[in-house]
Amino acid sequence: MNDRLARATLTAIAEPGDTLMGRLIHAAGPTGALEAVRTTQPPEELTTNRQELKRLITRLESWRIKLSACDPAADLAIAERLNIRLVCPGEPEWPTTLDDLHHDRPYALWIRGSGDLRYTCLRSVAVVGSRAASAYGIRVASELASELAEQGWAVISGGAMGIDAAAHRGALAVDGPTVAVFANGVDVPYPACNDGLFTEMAARSLLVSESPPGVHPTRLRFLVRNRVIAALSRGTVVVEAARRSGALGTASWARKLGRVLMAVPGPVHSIASVGCHRLIREDATLVTCPAEVIEAVGRIGADLAPEPAAPVLPRDKLDQTTRAVLEAIPARGPTGPAQIAAKAGVDLPTVNGKLGLLSAAGFVERAPGGWRLTKTAKSRQ
Structure with a gap:
């Protein structure tokens, strides 16, 4: 029996992930492991510990009983009919x-x-x-x-x-x-x-x-x-x-x-x-x-996640002078251009020009006594 057929047989008689079967395959190879199952005789290198030997012989006997009902050739034939393939360690597709x-x-x-x-x-x-x-x-x-x-x-x-x-x-x-x-x-x-x-x-x-x-x-x-x-x-x-x-x-x-x-x-x-x-x-x-x-x-230094970006608010797009004029307007009540200019540190003609721009953008509006923030602008703060 070749190694592929032996491995197909072992998948049928042993539960997946059985460490004892893994050790048996490592010690004797797949065909040697299957022969040990048939004879219930473990390899010498696995018989150093008496308690472990007892466990292994018990497991070999259980696998031998299952072997009598196993037909790996039939499994492989069914697999081929269903487009299922067996991949073994050492083969190109084996991860x-x-x-x-x-x-x-x-x-x-x-x-x-x-x-x-x-x-x-x-x-x-x-x-x-x-x-x-x-x-x-x-x-x-x-x-x-x-x-x-x-x-x-x-x-x-x-x-x-x-x-x-x-x-x-x-x-x-x-x-x-x-x-x-x-x-x-x-x-x-x-x-x-x-x-x-x-x-x-x-x-x-x-x-x-x-x-x-x-x-x-x-x-x-x-x-x-x-x-x-x-x-x-x-x-x-x-x-x-x-x-x-x-x-x-x-x-x-x-x-x-x-x-x-x-x-x-x-x-x-x-x-x-x-x-x-x-x-x-x-x-x-x-x-x-x-x-x-x-x-x-991923690759160290090459697959870094981008830093989370803070949301960009409409006022973030304003230039420094326009933003200073906007921030000089109080949250409550109107104020005149002269007071805005003094608080923003900007001359009056510049303030008048910026107020016109801010009004067109919906940030401020005229009111009795000067300028005030719109409701929309207040909600953006």
Whole structure:
């Protein structure tokens, strides 16, 4: 059996992210690991600790039982029929960032879609958050994703309801790249309400899973796939997360892997933003717009976010002398040109000329006893 077929088999018999299987593959290679499963005999280098040896033999026996019902050739045939491909470590499409997971690295990936996963993830950001998202969270996720995609950044998420789906749709809306990492086979639409989204992604972007076609999700697989989302991207943005949100698991993996961790603040009384606020208090970078995200994950000194500009008021466009004349007019009641000239430090002919200009612009008006500010000008102060 070659290594590809062995890896396809291992994805079918071992749960994703099983560190013991990762260590077994590292020690014996994929074909050696599969032989150890068949014989329930672990490699010698993994038998130094008695307690660990006992755990490994128990796991080998469990995998051996599953092996009897496994048909990797059929999985690969089904995959080919559905335009799903198997990508293994060391192959051109394999994202090398996944190697940072060491023994937690996927045994292989099943991919559906026309894009190249490795190339797509070179400039990528994970956008994650709560399934029970608020209207605020949905809007922020969608806007972040669409603007990031327009700037050439791929958006990675988990395909779930709420923030995940909003992020994928935001990227697709501008024909940008997006990647969904599944906790089930890439041919299984879960959640079913996102079936249309997944169909569109399969045609225009990428669906990724550690499990073979036909596999349904479990709670553990949702938690474990978060490490892949974090590892594929340069940084993770948590848009909205409650205290026990699964998105915080992705944030934890981003920290472990040395990726940039970012969080979007929300209303202080919002339960849906409690997790984000906790991340910000700890060590996450607060972000409010795509430019700040790109600054955090982009090239140092080259992708800086612009400083927020103060609003430009109509009086800001006035020249210095005209502004001095305007500011010499009291907020209440009229005043004469001579008093205005004395207060502004300008001669009377100049004041008369400037008052005419200010009147034409709607700042001042004639009144009994001189000039006064208009109601509009008062509201602009």
